Amino acid sequence: MNRDKKQSAPLGRPKDQEKRMAILEAARTHFFERGFEAVTIEGIAATAGVSKMTVYGHFNDKDTLFKAFVEREIAEMSHLLTQLPLTFEDLRQTLIQFGMTFLDFITRPEVIRFNQLMMSVAPQHPQLVCQFFEAGPATIYAALAGLLHQATTAQPLVISRPDWAADQLIAMWQSFELVKVQLGLKQPLSPQERLDYVQDCVDTLLRAWSVTGSK
Secondary structure, three states, X not given: OOHHHOOOOOOOOOOOHHHHHHXXXXXXXXXXXXXXXXXXXXXXXXXXXOOHHHHHHHOOOHHHHHHHXXXXXXXXXXXXXXXXXXXXOOHHHHHHHHHHHHHHHHOOHHHHHHHHHHHHHOOOOHHHHHXXXXXXXXXXXXXXXXXXXHHHHHOOEOOOOHHHHHHHHHHHHHHXXXXXXXXXXOOOOOHHHHHHHHHHHHHHHHHHHEOOOOO
């Protein structure tokens, strides 16, 4: 037998990536609109335009599909978070831009829906919720805390705990008004109203952190 002509058996047909993406898009719609418990594989398959067996061919069960959906959303959010400004040459303007970018992000309808979904599934999927927290909120806090820590080495500021300072500033930006928006009780602030509010928050804490203000 000529070993040179021997061919290895095929490893299996690669998954159809277009169908996989269609399934994930359908899952996104269903999970956002119905939560976790009410979603069915049959419903997702119908929306994606594939058979139920095709869904199972890509994802073993609903838990596996949900995990893939969450990881995809986290990856997209993480990419958006890399656009946050992280320079401290003009700290006031950088913090204002950071605040505006942050509020623009967390008031996106899909981000609000995703946060609500994560809260609803926390008891059943603590590991996924932890993964979401580390990739989203924790990343924002760490980035802002790092920025404030760097700023204290270049400007006359007294910030003994940059992590607390970041927490305080983000808490101010989110505000009670944002809770109303997240609950659907009111529309988001206009761009000018948002800018005025973000600037006021930044100026308030910069005064508190200044060497003069700390005396």
